[in-house]
Amino acid sequence: MAALSPAPECYIQSILDTDLYKLSMQYAVLETYPDVEAKYRFTNRGGTRFTRNMYDAVCRAIKHLDTLLLTSDERAFLSRRCPYFPASYLDYLSSFRFRPDSQVNLVFVPSGDKDSDGTEWGSFDLEVQGKWVETILYEVPLMSIISEAYFTHVDIQWDYVGQFELARQKGLALYTSGCLLSEFGSRRRRTYKAHDIVMRGLVAANAEVSDGGKGKGKLVGTSNVHFAHKYDVVPIGTIAHEMVMGIAALEGYEGSNGRTMDVWEKVYPDGSLGIALTDTFTTKPFFDDFVSNPERARRWRGLRQDSGDPLKFIPVAKEAFERVGADPSQKVVVFSDSLDVDRCVELKKAADAAGIGCSFGVGTFLTNDFRRVQEPVQQEKPGEGPVRTEGEKSKALNMVIKLYSINGQHCVKISDELTKNTGDPEAVALVKRRFGLEEHGGESTWGPTV
Structure with missing residues (x-):
């Protein structure tokens, strides 16, 4: 080579x-x-x-x-x-x-x-x-x-050696454990070519499991619309933090999660994109809004958990669905925060035990999982060969592009790890005071209040 x-x-x-x-x-x-x-x-x-x-x-x-x-x-x-x-x-x-x-x-x-x-x-x-x-x-x-x-x-x-087999093995491990997988790796992928190799591996693993009946898990789709088109799978996605951030800055922070849900339902009245993102200003204000309108809450198909402790989130989500009169087993929690195979399997077992549905949006672990090599090689068919197991990890970039302002008004995001905030510091402090957020070991106070 x-x-x-x-x-x-x-x-x-x-x-x-x-x-x-x-x-x-x-x-x-x-x-x-x-x-x-x-x-x-x-x-x-x-x-x-x-x-x-x-x-x-x-x-x-x-x-x-x-x-x-x-x-x-x-x-x-x-x-x-x-x-x-x-x-x-x-x-x-x-x-x-x-x-x-x-x-x-x-x-x-x-x-x-x-x-x-x-x-x-x-x-x-x-x-x-x-x-x-x-x-x-x-x-x-x-x-x-x-x-x-x-x-x-x-x-x-670094190079692409073994990337197809690595993605295939990850897919098989997830599917045979019963996990419903959505590929979420667009923003921090190593390269377009790496992303394409990963999609080929996940699709191949999905075909193996489907043909062999080895488990109930499967590749649900990908967030990347181009690769959904290329591989004819379902494009997956609903709403991101910036929608809530923008609406809150424009129209006020109190009730902003519920107001965003109202806007979303007007645009998508059939409920096909009804997965709510829960942690724009920490989870507690979201659940306050969520349980305040039970009829609206019951219409939403599920919740996406993207920061904080997912094991703590499961009982909170279940309680919220029960409070609004919904059957948790007919709803879904979409986990999407820093996932790998072991974490997905752990969360699948916990959700099953709690009696609530779940699926997994896995990103950087799929599209930017590489090892450093001293002599990178170029292959005729990139991604082929055995999985590389030697060498230290070649880390992905830790970067974000976030909504900073709307009509001149600062936009902020306050994660369930309260030290991880986005936006103008004074605006962040103001929003924290507005929601009564207190730092307890780096996490917000959990659970809906009614």
């Missing part, structure tokens, strides 16, 4: 190479807040250093976004797989174009360090600004671009 070739361009090739919840929220914003202005900001939580060469590659890839458009084949796929999108939205998406020259501002901030070969190190300042309905689609492709540029220009001591 030959040495790896020079770094490729990290271009996004399809407008559908994004997560479904970006499209579902875009339609909701189009219907309810079409003229609202938004600003997003990038945060490099891990403090990883970047290079100017990487920056140049990211700039080229961002510029390339303005070439993307919805093809007729992609539109036909959305019509078939996403019947909750009306023709009017598909018309809008068909006419949509990214405008990075006017909406994206990326600056390289030199640290003053240079290697002997002239490599210049630094960091990025990145903002996206414009109409919310337009800027909402930038987050996923931008994060994918940054990750791929880093792993093809800076950290290049």
